[in-house]
Amino acid sequence: MHLITLVQPVYALIQHKLYLLAGLLILALAYWTHAYLTCPFRTQKIPGPFLGKFTNAYRWYHVMRHTWHRDLMDLHKKYGPIVWIAPDEVSVSDPTLRNVIYGFQNHKKDFTFFKKSPSYEAGSINQDFSFIFEQDPEKARLGKYHMSHFYSERGLFNLEENFDKAVEELIEGLDKHHARTGAPCKMVDWTEFFALDLVAQITADQSAGFCLAGKDINDTAYGARVIIRAVGVLTPMPWVLSVTSRAIRQNFLLRFLINLYRNLLLLPTFTFDTGMEDLKALKEKNPKHLLAKFYNAQSRMREHYPHGNQAEGTTIQIFNLIAGALGVVPHCQVRLIQELAAHPEVVQKIREELATTNNTLNFEDFLRYNNRQNKYPILESAVREAVRLTPAASFPLSRKVPPSGCQLHQYNIPPGYNVSMASYQVNYDEGYFGPDVAEFRPERWLGDHPTEMLDGEKRSMKNYLEAGWLTFGAGGRVCIGRNLAMFMMLKFTAALVREFDIQVVKQPVEYYTLMTEMLGMEALLTRRCAV
Numbered sequence: 115m116h117l118i119t120l121v122q123p124v125y126a127l128i129q130h131k132l133y134l135l136a137g138l139l140i141l142a143l144a145y146w147t148h149a150y151l152t153c154p155f156r157t158q159k160i161p162g163p164f165l166g167k168f169t170n171a172y173r174w175y176h177v178m179r180h181t182w183h184r185d186l187m188d189l190h191k192k193y194g195p196i197v198w199i200a201p202d203e204v205s206v207s208d209p210t211l212r213n214v215i216y217g218f219q220n221h222k223k224d225f226t227f228f229k230k231s232p233s234y235e236a237g238s239i240n241q242d243f244s245f246i247f248e249q250d251p252e253k254a255r256l257g258k259y260h261m262s263h264f265y266s267e268r269g270l271f272n273l274e275e276n277f278d279k280a281v282e283e284l285i286e287g288l289d290k291h292h293a294r295t296g297a298p299c300k301m302v303d304w305t306e307f308f309a310l311d312l313v314a315q316i317t318a319d320q321s322a323g324f325c326l327a328g329k330d331i332n333d334t335a336y337g338a339r340v341i342i343r344a345v346g347v348l349t350p351m352p353w354v355l356s357v358t359s360r361a362i363r364q365n366f367l368l369r370f371l372i373n374l375y376r377n378l379l380l381l382p383t384f385t386f387d388t389g390m391e392d393l394k395a396l397k398e399k400n401p402k403h404l405l406a407k408f409y410n411a412q413s414r415m416r417e418h419y420p421h422g423n424q425a426e427g428t429t430i431q432i433f434n435l436i437a438g439a440l441g442v443v444p445h446c447q448v449r450l451i452q453e454l455a456a457h458p459e460v461v462q463k464i465r466e467e468l469a470t471t472n473n474t475l476n477f478e479d480f481l482r483y484n485n486r487q488n489k490y491p492i493l494e495s496a497v498r499e500a501v502r503l504t505p506a507a508s509f510p511l512s513r514k515v516p517p518s519g520c521q522l523h524q525y526n527i528p529p530g531y532n533v534s535m536a537s538y539q540v541n542y543d544e545g546y547f548g549p550d551v552a553e554f555r556p557e558r559w560l561g562d563h564p565t566e567m568l569d570g571e572k573r574s575m576k577n578y579l580e581a582g583w584l585t586f587g588a589g590g591r592v593c594i595g596r597n598l599a600m601f602m603m604l605k606f607t608a609a610l611v612r613e614f615d616i617q618v619v620k621q622p623v624e625y626y627t628l629m630t631e632m633l634g635m636e637a638l639l640t641r642r643c644a645v
């Protein structure tokens with residue numbers, strides 16, 4: 115009887131769609147208002163945009179306008195270094211607080227360590243270890259233990275031959291498709307082709323042929339972009355995450371993922387169910403390349419991921435590599451080309467540096483081992499300056515406040531809430547980087563900083579600047595691919611300025627979803643005679 119009394123009005127509500135809609139809206143408003151009224155940020159009067167305090171829809175709207183990275187900068191200009199941006203999150207813009215949030219694990223472990231926030235679940239699509247999206251710090255540490263050596267400078271040094279093969283194909287492709295024809299070169303496409311060719315080279319010692327073909331074979335890069343953007347759209351919406359599962363997300367993205375692995379590994383019939391034998395054969399053929407390392411790393415971590423499988427566990431590492439090499443590096447590279455085209459004096463200096471090593475960039479002339487000197491300080495600084503100005507992995511690095519809570523300026527953030535910093539507002543902090551923060555000035559990375567290190571040693575500018583920026587994240591979850599990113603950009607840029615004169619005929623436009631993409635830039639390339 116009671117049940118019927120309850121069910122009848124609900125049924126009536128469902129019958130009238132308008133009432134149902136109004137009911138849902140009232141419920142949502144009641145939920146948001148309750149969350150707002152009980153939020154400790156309110157009692158402490160943390161400033162922020164009114165709508166952002168109420169609902170995640172505010173942040174999502176700005177993501178969908180593809181301007182969130184710049185909007186966040188504006189919010190900080192308006193409200194100060196701590197801004198309440200979403201019902202359970204504050205955004206922080208202060209390089210001196212970087213180490214509070216992104217520190218290393220210490221003996222107090224779970225009590226003080228800021229884990230990646232639950233929003234990282236958006237990028238988890240199978241039951242295996244996915245480096246970027248793993249929230250458990252212990253498992254991430256284990257991943258780093260098994261993988262960091264082959265992403266180290268030394269580890270990559272062993273694959274220099276593969277870098278050079280990818281560079282050769284890049285030059286051949288650019289020459290054939292642009293320099294000789296005079297057709298404008300779509301720079302972001304070419305930086306992506308190079309990334310795909312390079313990944314195929316270092317993963318399985320083979321040419322995937324993107325630069326030679328001068329096109330996105332089978333929409334491989336397009337598919338990877340769809341996946342990365344989909345993660346960006348999902349990340350600011352916690353309720354979507356609670357109603358989708360990894361399996362749903364994987365199925366939605368499956369065809370793009372499989373297409374990616376097929377075209378990179380040159381395994382045209384690859385599937386997760388049937389592909390393990392092919393993967394094994396490929397990794398056995400190339401024991402020194404990354405596919406073999408990925409396979410070994412996932413086997414060692416298997417006991418922690420009992421619901422996963424070897425084919426997915428191995429290939430998801432390729433996806434992580436692609437997320438960095440294809441999702442991020444090309445956009446930093448486009449910024450660098452844009453700046454070099456506008457600063458011929460820097461190009462001249464880079465050419466002079468390259469002339470000292472036979473016009474070729476060699477890793478051994480860059481790495482500071484055996485007391486060798488870096489022979490490319492301007493080129494290195496130009497790359498650093500570009501990744502500072504366009505830190506393309508610009509999504510807020512959201513972290514869950516640990517049981518210890520945390521103090522950010524005058525505010526006390528209780529455990530369980532989220533705090534985040536994003537690279538754009540940190541990297542453009544005038545207090546830290548100086549009033550010329552928005553200018554491309556590679557020389558800011560050279561020489562010494564007036565302050566000293568703790569042990570009384572001189573502090574280099576590089577050390578000072580890297581301690582403040584957030585381009586590669588920081589602390590225990592710092593980017594594992596930062597050496598690879600640097601090497602990719604060094605090799606690409608060295609080859610480009612050696613071989614071509616570049617004239618930008620169309621400027622890039624920033625487009626944020628998860629990464630800040632630099633879309634639309636076109637350049638005319640003229641082959642240089644004097645090499």
Ligand code: HEM
Nearest residue numbers: 245246435438439442507511585586587591593594595599
């Ligand atoms: C210029 C290029 C790159 C930039 C700006 C960049 C930036 C970042 C940032 C900001 C993070 C921290 C994410 C967080 O804290 O949530 C990160 C993490 C990571 N990056 Fe990169 N990245 C770049 C290139 C690469 C490349 C080429 C790889 C290829 C291996 C890579 C692999 C990773 C991985 C695996 C992580 C997760 C590390 C962890 O959570 O412990 N990145 N990257």
